[in-house]
Amino acid sequence: MSQSDGELVARALRGDLPSYAELLRRHRRRLERYAMLLLGNREDAEEALQDALLRGYRALGQCLEPERFGAWLFRILVNRCRTRHARRGPRMEGLESVPALDVPTMMDASAGIEWREEIHRALVRLPSEHREAFLLHHVEGLSYEEMAAITGTGISALKMRVSRAAERLRTELAEVFRA
Amino acid sequence: MPDETDPIIASIVTTLRAPVDLGPELERRVLARLATQPRPALRTRRRPQLLAWAAALAGLALFGAELARHRAPQLPVSPDPIRTVELTLSTNASSRVAVVGDFNNWDPHATTLTRRGERWSTTLRLRPGRYRYTFLVDGVRWVADPGRSSSADPDFDRPTSILTVSR
Numbered sequence: 001m002s003q004s005d006g007e008l009v010a011r012a013l014r015g016d017l018p019s020y021a022e023l024l025r026r027h028r029r030r031l032e033r034y035a036m037l038l039l040g041n042r043e044d045a046e047e048a049l050q051d052a053l054l055r056g057y058r059a060l061g062q063c064l065e066p067e068r069f070g071a072w073l074f075r076i077l078v079n080r081c082r083t084r085h086a087r088r089g090p091r092m093e094g095l096e097s098v099p100a101l102d103v104p105t106m107m108d109a110s111a112g113i114e115w116r117e118e119i120h121r122a123l124v125r126l127p128s129e130h131r132e133a134f135l136l137h138h139v140e141g142l143s144y145e146e147m148a149a150i151t152g153t154g155i156s157a158l159k160m161r162v163s164r165a166a167e168r169l170r171t172e173l174a175e176v177f178r179a
Numbered sequence: 180m181p182d183e184t185d186p187i188i189a190s191i192v193t194t195l196r197a198p199v200d201l202g203p204e205l206e207r208r209v210l211a212r213l214a215t216q217p218r219p220a221l222r223t224r225r226r227p228q229l230l231a232w233a234a235a236l237a238g239l240a241l242f243g244a245e246l247a248r249h250r251a252p253q254l255p256v257s258p259d260p261i262r263t264v265e266l267t268l269s270t271n272a273s274s275r276v277a278v279v280g281d282f283n284n285w286d287p288h289a290t291t292l293t294r295r296g297e298r299w300s301t302t303l304r305l306r307p308g309r310y311r312y313t314f315l316v317d318g319v320r321w322v323a324d325p326g327r328s329s330s331a332d333p334d335f336d337r338p339t340s341i342l343t344v345s346r
Binding site: 012013014015017020021024025028029032033036037042045046049050053054057058059060061082083086112115116119123129135138139149151152153154157166169170173174177 | 186187190191192195196197198199200205206208210212213214216218219275277315318319321
């Protein structure tokens with residue numbers, strides 16, 4: 001029977017690195033997806049992920065709810081992505097013509113490559129805080145209360161960002177969607 | 180949750196939720212680095228610390244009472260004193276300034292500053308020691324305390340100030 005996250009955290013705290021590796025394997029897909037979609041390129045995403053995973057290990061003793069390790073590590077990643085984005089500057093934003101994200105997705109090709117690329121292009125054009133809010137709420141399924149706890153931003157501001165991001169995506173992609 | 184009534188948003192969300200695979204190399208790099216590092220430090224729990232202090236003090240009191248029967252009174256042993264420290268920041272923040280650091284587990288909701296014009300401040304009660312901290316302005320901007328020495332936080336790349344509370 002597989003061990004729970006809490007049991008693996010306890011073993012990792014005793015220095016059992018394979019237990020931490022197992023935790024990473026369990027939660028990496030969600031982390032990779034968020035970092036790629038938010039930062040828009042593989043180099044930055046890998047950098048943010050690496051920092052988050054290293055930080056997660058060093059700070060494991062501060063994980064107050066080991067059974068919710070995935071959520072705790074995700075929170076670290078969100079902060080890492082924010083600081084990573086702030087450090088490199090808004091190099092993608094405000095551009096009318098940007099390449100689609102190079103996202104190594106596992107989606108079936110029949111799902112529509114062109115549609116996916118158009119979504120990624122529109123996503124990249126969003127202001128970073130709108131992109132972050134949209135991804136956290138719609139893609140990751142976080143409540144506004146959870147988002148506020150992670151980002152330190154007020155709930156009303158987060159709702160506004162999600163709404164504006166959705167509206168802009170809807171406007172930009174409506175034509176392609178109907179085609 | 181996605182607005183299921185809007186087919187465009189629903190389709191966007193479904194597409195974006197497709198799993199992403201960056202391959203196993205990143206995980207290998209991380210584990211290789213961790214293999215050379217010490218195991219994670221356990222969190223210091225405040226409550227057990229307080230209980231330990233209380234138990235220690237109670238023990239000392241009993242022991243002292245017993246000793247007093249046979250010896251001259253001794254000076255009581257006291258814990259580290261609690262100091263009051265004011266943190267201030269002058270900024271044109273629009274809504275909120277918080278301070279996060281070693282003293283509040285880096286929780287952005289634990290300690291907010293009070294505004295007086297462009298001056299924001301809060302008062303902390305801390306035991307002697309060295310604390311790392313930084314201000315979070317409007318929930319998005321990290322600002323080091325200009326009144327204290329600062330350095331880059333190796334974990335978060337954010338500016339971090341150093342506060343030393345003396346005995």
